[in-house]
Amino acid sequence: xxxxxxxxxxxxxxxxxxxxxxxxxxxxxxxxxxxxxxxxxxxxxxxxxxxxxxxxxxxxxxxxxxxxxxxxxxxxxxxxxxxxxxxxxxxxxxxxxxxxxxxxxxxxxxxxxxxxxxxxxx
Numbered sequence: 712x713x714x715x716x717x718x719x720x721x722x723x724x725x726x727x728x729x730x731x732x733x734x735x736x737x738x739x740x741x742x743x744x745x746x747x748x749x750x751x752x753x754x755x756x757x758x759x760x761x762x763x764x765x766x767x768x769x770x771x772x773x774x775x776x777x778x779x780x781x782x783x784x785x786x787x788x789x790x791x792x793x794x795x796x797x798x799x800x801x802x803x804x805x806x807x808x809x810x811x812x813x814x815x816x817x818x819x820x821x822x823x824x825x826x827x828x829x830x831x832x833x
Contacts, residue, residue, distance in 0.1 A: 717777035719800035733797035756799040
């Protein structure tokens with residue numbers, strides 16, 4: 712099951728600062744939770760803010776041709792582009808190989824090839 716880097720590349724195109732901040736967030740383990748449902752075409756996650764006492768929930772609906780149909784983040788820029796969303800997209804590509812494949816209850820691993828879940832806080 713491939714989560715394409717093109718989602719991240721299209722989202723961050725022309726915004727070097729956004730791409731760099733998302734790279735730093737992923738490298739710094741700021742992605743705390745990641746859920747990818749291939750069948751429903753969405754990604755959800757939680758990203759720790761630069762201020763360590765705050766985290767933001769992100770939801771992204773994936774569209775055709777590696778575009779983003781809709782996205783939200785709880786941060787101030789959440790209705791526009793933000794590095795929290797970009798971080799979730801980059802994390803999905805960079806770490807999907809080590810993610811467990813889990814059932815829809817998000818805790819029991821199975822052979823469900825359409826659902827990936829990772830709670831990095833546990």
